[in-house]
Amino acid sequence: MIVAHKSADGRLQPLEEHLRNVAEYAKRFSEVFEAGEYAYVLGLAHDIGKYSAEFQEYLLHEGTGGDHSTAGAKELFRLRMLPASLCAAGHHAGLPDGGGPGDPAGLPTWQGRLKKQVHPYAAYRREITLEAVSRPPEANGFRIAFFTRMLFSALVDADFLDTEAFMQSGAVQRGGYASILSLFDALKQYIDPWLHPQGDVNPINRKRTEILKCCLEAGKGKRGLKSLTVPTGGGKTIASLAFALQHAVQHGLSRVIYVIPYTSIIEQTAKVFRAIVGAENVLEYHANVSFDQQGDDDRKTEKLRLSAENWDAPIIVTTSVQFFESLYANRTSRCRKLHNIANSVVIFDEAQMLPVDYLTPCVRAIWELVEMYGITAVLCTATQPSLGKLFPKTAKIEELCPNTQEMFHFFRRTQLKHIGTLTIEKLAGQMAMQTQVLAIVNTRKQAAELYQALPAGGRFHLSTLMTPLMRRWTLRNIRRRLRQGLVCRVVATSLIEAGVDVDFPTVFRAEAGLDSIIQAAGRCNREGKRPVDESAVYIFRTEERIPPRMQQNVSIFKNEIQLSFSDVASLEAIQAYFDALHNLKGDLLDRKKIVDAFERGRNGCMLPFAQVAKEFRLIEENTKSVFIPLGQRAKRLAQRLQQGECSRSLLRKAGRYMVNVYDQHFQELYRANDLVVVADGLAVLTNLRLYDTKGTGLSLEADAGKALFV
Structure with a gap:
C-alpha cells in the first residue's frame, strides 16, 4: 500500500484515498466560482510526489523524504494547467513567486521549482489518472493571480480537512451551524x-x-x-x-x-x-x-x-x-x-x-x-x-x-463650529465647565496631557496605550455614567470615532480630515435627545504640529471644503472632500503598485505572490507589542510567554492584554530594564508602575529616562 499519512497510533492512510478525498473537497469548494473540475485535477495531483520510494521510506521508516510538492507542479505544468501547477508547488510552504524562464533550478520561484530534480514518482499512474481540464485564457494578470489564490485556498482547506479527519479518526466535528x-x-x-x-x-x-x-x-x-x-x-x-x-x-x-x-x-x-x-x-x-x-x-x-x-x-x-x-x-x-x-x-x-x-x-x-x-x-x-x-x-x-439627502437632514443632530486655537490648559478649562463632554485629539501625547489637566473626578482616557480589556472596561463605565447623568469628561484619540456607541451633549475635535470630523460629530447628541442648536461639535486648532499622516486631509478640509461650503457636513461637501483627497493622491492610491505587480510583473518576476504578500500591509507602523501582566489570568499567560511558549492560541488570548508601542519607545523601555523580551517584537512589562490601571494605561516614560510620545 502506498501511504499518505501515518497517525500517532500507527494507522495508515492510503495515498490514493487521500488524493481522491482532497479532490472531492476541492471540487466542492471551487464549484461556486465555476472551477470544480479544474480543482478536482489539482486535488488528485497535489501529493503525487509521495509516490516516490524515498518518501514512503521517510513516512514508514523515518527516512529523509524530501520535496513531495514539486512533482504535482511538474505534472500540472505538463497538462498546461498553470494556476494549478503554482498551487501544487506551494501547498505547504505558500504560493511562490512565478519567477521567469531564466530562473535556475535552485531558485525557490515556480519556474525554478519546475527545473528541480525530484525523486521518481511515476508509480502514481497505477492508481491515479491525470487529464487536463482547460479554462478560458485570461489576458488580465491580476485576474489570473486572484483565481490562483482562490484555487490555492480550496486546495489547502481540502488538504487540511482530510488530513485532520484521518489523524483524529473523525473526532473533530466541524459545521453544524444554523441555516x-x-x-x-x-x-x-x-x-x-x-x-x-x-x-x-x-x-x-x-x-x-x-x-x-x-x-x-x-x-x-x-x-x-x-x-x-x-x-x-x-x-x-x-x-x-x-x-x-x-x-x-x-x-x-x-x-x-x-x-x-x-x-x-x-x-x-x-x-x-x-x-x-x-x-x-x-x-x-x-x-x-x-x-x-x-x-x-x-x-x-x-x-x-x-x-x-x-x-x-x-x-x-x-x-x-x-x-x-x-x-x-x-x-x-x-x-x-x-x-x-x-x-x-x-x-x-x-x-x-x-x-x-x-x-x-x-x-x-x-x-x-x-x-x-x-x-x-x-x-x-x-x-x-x-x-x-x-x-x-x-x-x-x-x-x-x-x-439619502432626506435621511441626512433628518438625522442631523449637531452644529459644527470652528473656535480657533486652544492650548491644552484652555481646552481643559472649557471641558471642566461641562458635566458631560468628549474631546478627541490627534496624538496619544495630547490625550495624556489633556487627561492630566482635567479635574480628577469623573475623567476618563481612551487610547491605544491601554490594553483592549481596559478600554472595554472604561467604555462600559463611560456609558453607565452617561446614562445616569453623572460627571463624565472623556479624552480620546480617533479610536472612539468610528462606530463606538456613546452619546455626549458636547464634543471637541482637534483639526482633522472632514471624514474624522463627521465621525466625531456622531458621538454628539447621537440619540437626538437634545435640540440641535444645543449640541455643538467644536473644531479647534492645537499648538502642536499636525501629524504627517493627517496633513493632506487637514489641508483639503481647511483650504477647499471650509472655503467652498457654508455647511461642511453636507453630502455635497463630503463628496467634494473625498474627490479632492483621491485626486490629490492620484497614483499613490496604490503606493506600492500592488495591482501593477500582477499585471506587468516585478523585477522580471511574473505573478510575484511572495513579494506582494510581504509588502501588502494596511497597518505599516513600526510597532512592537508589550504584554501587561495585571491580574491572575494575565500573570499565568505571562509566565507561559516567558517560558518560551508561542502558539497562535496563546497569542490570541494574550492579545487582550497587549499594548502596541513604536520601536523607539520599546527600545527605551528595554534599556531601562522595564520589560523582558520573549519573542521578536513581543515583550512582557516587568515594571508595573508604568501601567496606570485607572487612567492612561502604559506610560512611555521609562524609569531610566524619558521616552518620546508620538
Whole structure:
C-alpha cells in the first residue's frame, strides 16, 4: 500500500484515498466560482510526489523524504494547467513567486521549482489518472493571480480537512451551524416589534424602521455592488444585517461577512449579532478574541475556534486588515479561508476608513469578488467616500436607501463650529465647565496631557496605550455614567470615532480630515435627545504640529471644503472632500503598485505572490507589542510567554492584554530594564508602575529616562 499519512497510533492512510478525498473537497469548494473540475485535477495531483520510494521510506521508516510538492507542479505544468501547477508547488510552504524562464533550478520561484530534480514518482499512474481540464485564457494578470489564490485556498482547506479527519479518526466535528434561512427567521422575530409596533413610536425610531424596511426590500434585488449611506443614529448595523440575510436567502448565498476597521466596533457589532442569531453562529475574528472566553459551552466554543481556520460559520465579523491582507497573502494559514468568501454577502462597514495608500488594490479586490466570485458587496458608511470612479466604468453601485439627502437632514443632530486655537490648559478649562463632554485629539501625547489637566473626578482616557480589556472596561463605565447623568469628561484619540456607541451633549475635535470630523460629530447628541442648536461639535486648532499622516486631509478640509461650503457636513461637501483627497493622491492610491505587480510583473518576476504578500500591509507602523501582566489570568499567560511558549492560541488570548508601542519607545523601555523580551517584537512589562490601571494605561516614560510620545 502506498501511504499518505501515518497517525500517532500507527494507522495508515492510503495515498490514493487521500488524493481522491482532497479532490472531492476541492471540487466542492471551487464549484461556486465555476472551477470544480479544474480543482478536482489539482486535488488528485497535489501529493503525487509521495509516490516516490524515498518518501514512503521517510513516512514508514523515518527516512529523509524530501520535496513531495514539486512533482504535482511538474505534472500540472505538463497538462498546461498553470494556476494549478503554482498551487501544487506551494501547498505547504505558500504560493511562490512565478519567477521567469531564466530562473535556475535552485531558485525557490515556480519556474525554478519546475527545473528541480525530484525523486521518481511515476508509480502514481497505477492508481491515479491525470487529464487536463482547460479554462478560458485570461489576458488580465491580476485576474489570473486572484483565481490562483482562490484555487490555492480550496486546495489547502481540502488538504487540511482530510488530513485532520484521518489523524483524529473523525473526532473533530466541524459545521453544524444554523441555516441562513433559520438565521433570517431569528432576525425577523427580533425586528418584528419595530415593524409592527404597539402604540406611539417616536420620530427617530420611525425613521430607523423606514431604513430597515428599505434594506429588507432591497435584499430581494439582484446581486452586485451596493452602497448603504445611512447617517449616524440611523440603525445601519441591524438594517445592513437585514439586507444581508434577506439577500442571502433570496439568492442561496452561503454566509454574511462583516469587514470593520476597528476591533472596538467589531466587538460591539458581534455582540448585537449574537443577541439576534445566537452566539454559536457568529465568528468574531481578530487578534483580541480568545475563544475560551466566548461562552460556557465548550462544544460551541471549539466549533468557533475551528471556524476561525477556514471561515465556515454563517456570520463572520472581522477586520479590514485581516480581510484584505488575506486576499493578497501567499501563506497557507492566511489563504485557507478565501474560498469561503465566494458566494457571500460582504458588508464593508465604515468604508471611508479604507486606507488611501491601498485604495486601488482594495477596490480592485472587491470588484473581482463581485464580478467573478458571486459576492454581493455593500459599502456601508455614514460618510460615503466617492469610490465609484475607482471601480470599472461597467460597475453600477446601487444605493440601498436612495433617499439619502432626506435621511441626512433628518438625522442631523449637531452644529459644527470652528473656535480657533486652544492650548491644552484652555481646552481643559472649557471641558471642566461641562458635566458631560468628549474631546478627541490627534496624538496619544495630547490625550495624556489633556487627561492630566482635567479635574480628577469623573475623567476618563481612551487610547491605544491601554490594553483592549481596559478600554472595554472604561467604555462600559463611560456609558453607565452617561446614562445616569453623572460627571463624565472623556479624552480620546480617533479610536472612539468610528462606530463606538456613546452619546455626549458636547464634543471637541482637534483639526482633522472632514471624514474624522463627521465621525466625531456622531458621538454628539447621537440619540437626538437634545435640540440641535444645543449640541455643538467644536473644531479647534492645537499648538502642536499636525501629524504627517493627517496633513493632506487637514489641508483639503481647511483650504477647499471650509472655503467652498457654508455647511461642511453636507453630502455635497463630503463628496467634494473625498474627490479632492483621491485626486490629490492620484497614483499613490496604490503606493506600492500592488495591482501593477500582477499585471506587468516585478523585477522580471511574473505573478510575484511572495513579494506582494510581504509588502501588502494596511497597518505599516513600526510597532512592537508589550504584554501587561495585571491580574491572575494575565500573570499565568505571562509566565507561559516567558517560558518560551508561542502558539497562535496563546497569542490570541494574550492579545487582550497587549499594548502596541513604536520601536523607539520599546527600545527605551528595554534599556531601562522595564520589560523582558520573549519573542521578536513581543515583550512582557516587568515594571508595573508604568501601567496606570485607572487612567492612561502604559506610560512611555521609562524609569531610566524619558521616552518620546508620538
